[in-house]
Amino acid sequence: METRHCQILILGGGPGGYVCAIRAGQLGLNTVLVEAGPLGGTCLNVGCIPSKALIHAADLFHKQATPNDLGIAADNPRIDVAQTQAWKDSIVTKLTRGVVGLLTASNVTVVTGRGTILDGKTMRAETPDGPCRITCDALVIATGARPTEIPDLPFGGKVISSTEALSLHAIPKTLAVVGGGYIGLEIGTAMAKLGSQVTIIEAADRVLPQYDAALTRPVATRLGALGVDLRLSSKALGLSEAGDLQIEERGSRSGIAAEHVLVAVGRTPVTQGFGLEDLMLTMAGPHIAVDPVCATSMRGVFAIGDVTGEPMLAHRAMAQGVIVAEHVAGLASRWDKRAVPAVCFTDPEIVAVGALPSDDMASVSFPFAANGRALTMERSDGFVRAVYDPATEVITGLQAVGHGASELAGEFALALEMSATLRDLSDTIHAHPTLSEAVQEVGHLALGHALHL
Amino acid sequence: MPNLPIKLPDVGEGVTEAELVAWHVEIGDLVREDDVIAEVMTDKATVEIPSLYEGKIVALGGEIGEVLAIGADLVQIETDADVASTSAPQQAPEPAKPEPVVDDAAPPAVRTKPTSAPLRPHRSQEAPAMASPAVRARVRDAGLDLQHIQGTGPAGRITNADVDTFLANDGAPTARSTTTRRTGTEEIKVIGLRRKIAERMTDANARIPHITVVEEVDVTALEDLRAKMNATRGDKPKLTVFPLVSAALCRALTDHPEMNAHFDDEGGVIHRHAPVHIGMATATEAGLVVPVLRHAEALGLFDCAGEIARLSNAARTGEATREELTGSTITITSLGPLGAIATTPIINAPEVAILGINKMETRPHWDGHGFVPRLKMNLSASFDHRVIDGWNAAVFVQKLKTLLETPALIFVDG
Numbered sequence: 001m002e003t004r005h006c007q008i009l010i011l012g013g014g015p016g017g018y019v020c021a022i023r024a025g026q027l028g029l030n031t032v033l034v035e036a037g038p039l040g041g042t043c044l045n046v047g048c049i050p051s052k053a054l055i056h057a058a059d060l061f062h063k064q065a066t067p068n069d070l071g072i073a074a075d076n077p078r079i080d081v082a083q084t085q086a087w088k089d090s091i092v093t094k095l096t097r098g099v100v101g102l103l104t105a106s107n108v109t110v111v112t113g114r115g116t117i118l119d120g121k122t123m124r125a126e127t128p129d130g131p132c133r134i135t136c137d138a139l140v141i142a143t144g145a146r147p148t149e150i151p152d153l154p155f156g157g158k159v160i161s162s163t164e165a166l167s168l169h170a171i172p173k174t175l176a177v178v179g180g181g182y183i184g185l186e187i188g189t190a191m192a193k194l195g196s197q198v199t200i201i202e203a204a205d206r207v208l209p210q211y212d213a214a215l216t217r218p219v220a221t222r223l224g225a226l227g228v229d230l231r232l233s234s235k236a237l238g239l240s241e242a243g244d245l246q247i248e249e250r251g252s253r254s255g256i257a258a259e260h261v262l263v264a265v266g267r268t269p270v271t272q273g274f275g276l277e278d279l280m281l282t283m284a285g286p287h288i289a290v291d292p293v294c295a296t297s298m299r300g301v302f303a304i305g306d307v308t309g310e311p312m313l314a315h316r317a318m319a320q321g322v323i324v325a326e327h328v329a330g331l332a333s334r335w336d337k338r339a340v341p342a343v344c345f346t347d348p349e350i351v352a353v354g355a356l357p358s359d360d361m362a363s364v365s366f367p368f369a370a371n372g373r374a375l376t377m378e379r380s381d382g383f384v385r386a387v388y389d390p391a392t393e394v395i396t397g398l399q400a401v402g403h404g405a406s407e408l409a410g411e412f413a414l415a416l417e418m419s420a421t422l423r424d425l426s427d428t429i430h431a432h433p434t435l436s437e438a439v440q441e442v443g444h445l446a447l448g449h450a451l452h453l
Numbered sequence: 454m455p456n457l458p459i460k461l462p463d464v465g466e467g468v469t470e471a472e473l474v475a476w477h478v479e480i481g482d483l484v485r486e487d488d489v490i491a492e493v494m495t496d497k498a499t500v501e502i503p504s505l506y507e508g509k510i511v512a513l514g515g516e517i518g519e520v521l522a523i524g525a526d527l528v529q530i531e532t533d534a535d536v537a538s539t540s541a542p543q544q545a546p547e548p549a550k551p552e553p554v555v556d557d558a559a560p561p562a563v564r565t566k567p568t569s570a571p572l573r574p575h576r577s578q579e580a581p582a583m584a585s586p587a588v589r590a591r592v593r594d595a596g597l598d599l600q601h602i603q604g605t606g607p608a609g610r611i612t613n614a615d616v617d618t619f620l621a622n623d624g625a626p627t628a629r630s631t632t633t634r635r636t637g638t639e640e641i642k643v644i645g646l647r648r649k650i651a652e653r654m655t656d657a658n659a660r661i662p663h664i665t666v667v668e669e670v671d672v673t674a675l676e677d678l679r680a681k682m683n684a685t686r687g688d689k690p691k692l693t694v695f696p697l698v699s700a701a702l703c704r705a706l707t708d709h710p711e712m713n714a715h716f717d718d719e720g721g722v723i724h725r726h727a728p729v730h731i732g733m734a735t736a737t738e739a740g741l742v743v744p745v746l747r748h749a750e751a752l753g754l755f756d757c758a759g760e761i762a763r764l765s766n767a768a769r770t771g772e773a774t775r776e777e778l779t780g781s782t783i784t785i786t787s788l789g790p791l792g793a794i795a796t797t798p799i800i801n802a803p804e805v806a807i808l809g810i811n812k813m814e815t816r817p818h819w820d821g822h823g824f825v826p827r828l829k830m831n832l833s834a835s836f837d838h839r840v841i842d843g844w845n846a847a848v849f850v851q852k853l854k855t856l857l858e859t860p861a862l863i864f865v866d867g
Binding site for chain 2: 001003118119120121122124133278291297298299300331332333334336338389392393394417418419421423424
């Protein structure tokens with residue numbers, strides 16, 4: 001069997017793994033990346049990118065199909081979903097090819113095949129050319145996460161995960177979505193805009209329960225306007241013999257007819273089936289416990305991305321990948337991020353960075369209803385909110401909900417990383433007319449001198 | 454065909470050694486890649502070790518029940534695996550020689566990695582010092598801690614200028630920082646040797662009721678003797694106090710064999726040992742290790758000095774073999790010049806006695822007419838009170854005192 005040796009061996013070619021590999025290659029480390037599927041992981045292939053493509057298509061179609069006050073009318077808009085999928089696939093292909101090019105340019109060796117960990121320094125990979133063994137100085141586990149299955153609704157048949165939902169070649173007439181988190185809402189909203197009758201079943205008493213009610217209210221309102229049937233405080237029980245989804249809603253049972261049932265109740269770290277158990281790493285619940293350099297409990301073994309737990313976000317995995325590569329190369333990098341921005345591509349979009357409002361922090365909100373740019377886009381719902389320490393005026397959190405608000409994520413994250421104060425927001429000129437003016441205004445407002453409210 | 458070793462791989466968190474529990478091969482067996490060759494047991498689980506090559510087993514690395522260090526040769530395989538492809542596993546950064554007490558932090562798995570200790574602290578995320586990412590990176594790269602730098606920006610934000618000021622002051626905290634509140638808690642994983650030490654100390658202290666006897670010894674005569682022997686030693690190793698204490702201990706043990714023993718408290722048996730194998734508690738960078746001076750009863754003073762120097766050096770460089778680190782029958786612990794007035798040594802279980810040597814210093818001594826300066830040194834000896842009574846302990850310590858105060862008694866029979 002062919003045996004090769006490298007300085008850093010990365011298992012998993014998702015956003016965490018491939019970024020780690022690129023950075024390691026840049027730093028001159030002899031780098032091997034092992035991936036069985038296409039590069040780019042969940043994010044590029046069956047997650048972030050495909051869902052954003054689908055959401056974009058759904059938005060375009062929905063605008064055409066919805067009467068408006070602008071004097072624009074398009075008769076009988078149609079959508080060829082097969083072509084939409086082909087268009088989506090072309091974007092994915094372009095991006096995954098781009099990843100291959102970046103890895104090649106960084107002198108990373110990509111081994112295509114399933115990797116199995118033999119010990120903390122050795123992996124066996126089943127490549128199309130036969131098995132090979134790779135030994136390494138440092139091992140990086142970047143195996144990601146998969147959609148969580150619920151026992152009463154195992155995947156298969158009409159019960160699908162986000163992966164299948166993003167590659168449907170026909171719009172289901174009816175769709176039941178189990179889980180009112182961001183994945184369920186993003187896909188559910190897109191399907192509703194494409195003409196599906198969507199029912200969302202959520203166990204908590206509101207959607208996106210990890211955020212506060214104020215931040216999620218515009219989304220719930222919009223779901224109602226789109227005709228989405230929201231079943232809150234409800235539990236999915238399973239399929240009836242007729243194929244209806246049985247739910248229990250506040251004590252009473254009912255059935256929901258659904259062509260497909262999308263189960264989107266979260267993602268489970270991939271930690272089994274590739275030899276990880278034998279390393280007996282210290283776990284933190286279902287995920288691998290890591291320290292600020294992403295080191296696991298075993299020396300020379302690192303873990304990054306979804307397999308290390310929440311928040312399971314591509315950009316967090318990428319940041320961890322960079323830290324591990326730099327640490328292994330001898331640099332002083334370590335995780336000292338102040339915030340991991342999170343975006344929900346719901347309608348309207350939610351962006352949340354840093355602390356949510358709490359009793360010991362002050363918070364103020366500036367509504368998009370007072371923002372000119374928002375009005376010109378026909379969307380005055382939503383707001384920008386700052387959470388800050390009233391004693392020092394240091395900003396501890398920034399959130400927004402609104403159409404196009406996702407693009408504020410960068411400014412929010414930068415403000416937190418720079419330890420910005422209210423005065424920093426207030427004194428920075430924000431271009432007119434943009435949504436970002438609301439960020440400056442929230443600074444003014446907190447300091448008691450709002451100009452446009 | 455070359456013979457290649459298969460080394461015992463890293464089999465788990467903080468695991469530095471593993472016990473061989475089963476061989477799946479014998480010498481002469483032909484094995485294929487991934488055939489299981491052995492099972493080893495760590496304190497966590499039993500792990501099967503596969504073969505890395507196809508070939509013939511030509512040597513086994515140990516007997517069932519033997520404890521092997523991670524990185525030790527498990528088997529030797531005669532193989533025609535080509536050199537290019539097999540050179541890699543040999544370069545794998547497992548320790549090259551047996552290191553029964555290797556420290557997880559000492560030989561970093563990744564050579565290019567700086568010592569990971571300062572990189573590991575888990576700081577509280579509650580109130581991190583405020584600084585931009587660029588300033589934080591600069592502080593990290595300089596090996597500094599944000600918590601020590603006074604920020605002069607809005608709300609105490611640390612600016613590049615603050616870092617300049619801090620560095621200009623040679624890293625001394627800036628004027629106001631003496632009153633800065635520090636936040637955060639450092640988490641240090643207790644792994645490897647440190648975990649082992651912690652387990653053993655806990656076990657010894659919990660199981661053994663210790664009685665500690667502290668006695669003052671006048672070592673003026675002993676030191677005179679040592680000085681004279683050193684003055685005429687020629688090319689022999691320099692004599693420290695340790696060989697003399699060791700000799701006195703061996704002498705005292707001939708009258709007190711009950712002190713040179715192992716107490717198997719589960720079996721209810723005391724094993725009295727004829728040879729005196731003295732464990733020498735030795736501080737190393739990795740932590741406490743105890744190399745063993747074998748057959749101290751049969752060593753001359755200078756041989757003893759040479760052996761002590763060799764063993765402590767081996768322990769400090771991590772080169773001591775398993776043989777050299779096990780099998781002591783009684784232990785001496787000495788903190789040298791830091792030795793304090795008295796200590797309460799913890800017994801190196803299953804031994805029953807440990808002798809602590811305290812600091813030597815000139816103290817006033819009342820000789821009946823006036824104070825005279827004498828060299829004094831305290832002994833702090835702990836005993837397993839389950840099997841050693843206080844009276845015996847006291848008699849033994851008095852015997853040591855007598856021998857050390859009149860060193861001729863160590864060497865004459867009578």
